[in-house]
Amino acid sequence: MANALPHIEDSNKTTYLPPVGTNETFADEEDYAEKVREWGLSTTKEVKKQFWYKEATFQRQVTIIGYQTYGKTDDYYTVIIEFEDGNLSCIHPAYLKEMQSPSFTKLVTSESENSPTETVPTKTVEEKAAPAEPKTKEAKPKKEKKEKPKKIELPEDKVHFTAVVKQFAYSWNHFNEENDEVVVLENVRIEQEDPIDIGLAWCSHSKTLKKFELSPGVSLEFDGKIVKKKLPSGKDVEEEFIISDPVPYKINNPSKIVKS
Structure with a gap:
């Protein structure tokens, strides 16, 4: 069951990753529904408004209030969640989706118990051989630079x-x-x-x-x-x-x- 863990509001037990930079908000309910379904966080007719944030020993309810995009083409998302006490944090939507699974906390506990504790041995740095004399490279003909398309300044508003x-x-x-x-x-x-x-x-x-x-x-x-x-x-x-x-x-x- 999803409610097997205690539902607590203990800020001291939660690690927050507050949003930095520009936050995108949802234009309306339809925009919210489209994004949440795109992230795979809701498959029901009525789009979910509350989600579980889970760690090994507790879970808390959160709502999604916005998102940030990143990557060269803004193909990737970070979801901004709000806890019931008003704290904000960032989380990858795929990870938040995993948290909705009843078996999530068991997986977290198992990974924590089985994590390796051995230290990685330090590699011995071998003495470098004397560098060989550089060979003279033949000059290559310069390629003609292609003219870059003019960058479009996109408006931020509708x-x-x-x-x-x-x-x-x-x-x-x-x-x-x-x-x-x-x-x-x-x-x-x-x-x-x-x-x-x-x-x-x-x-x-x-x-x-x-x-x-x-x-x-x-x-x-x-x-x-x-x-x-x-x-x-x-x-x-x-x-x-x-x-x-x-x-x-x-x-x-x-x-x-x-x-x-």
């Missing part, structure tokens, strides 16, 4: 977009180890005083989008938030659902959608 549906695809979700349905958009453009041409972007094929019965070639207008996050390829899917071109940007929570 903005208005126009775009065209390019195709539907599947993207591998390493949290729940399943393919997620996504919509790939082309000719994506941020409409503002100085418009920004984005090119390709993607978004989750959410319940909201499915209501519009989209198809390739359909033009759209909508509001949303754009982030630099490359579309992961799907696994073991039909060719028509594979995207061949790299899609470097993701649009979160498109709203006020107008189909034309």
Whole structure:
């Protein structure tokens, strides 16, 4: 049973990893539900709001209040959890998912008891031989430098977009180890005083989008938030659902959608 351990609120027994830097919050309930399901933390119709944080001798209830992204393409997440006493801490979503298992504390206790205590012997540093005289290398012709594409400064707030549906695809979700349905958009453009041409972007094929019965070639207008996050390829899917071109940007929570 999940409640086999005492439910305590003893801050002194918990090691906290407070968030540092910029924290992302959820735009709304739909955004929360999408993220929590993406991380594999809830599979029920009603999305879970409380989770167990467990250690070897106790467990505490926590809620997820936000997240941070990291990696070159922001493909990885750190979840920010809040304890009932108000303390905040960071945790990897996959580890929080493991904590929901009834057998988690047994695993932690077993690993702690069986951990090796022997010290690693210090390696003897061998005396280095005298370095050989360096050989003269032939000068190689210099390669022409390719001009780097201009870096796009993405707005942090929600903005208005126009775009065209390019195709539907599947993207591998390493949290729940399943393919997620996504919509790939082309000719994506941020409409503002100085418009920004984005090119390709993607978004989750959410319940909201499915209501519009989209198809390739359909033009759209909508509001949303754009982030630099490359579309992961799907696994073991039909060719028509594979995207061949790299899609470097993701649009979160498109709203006020107008189909034309």
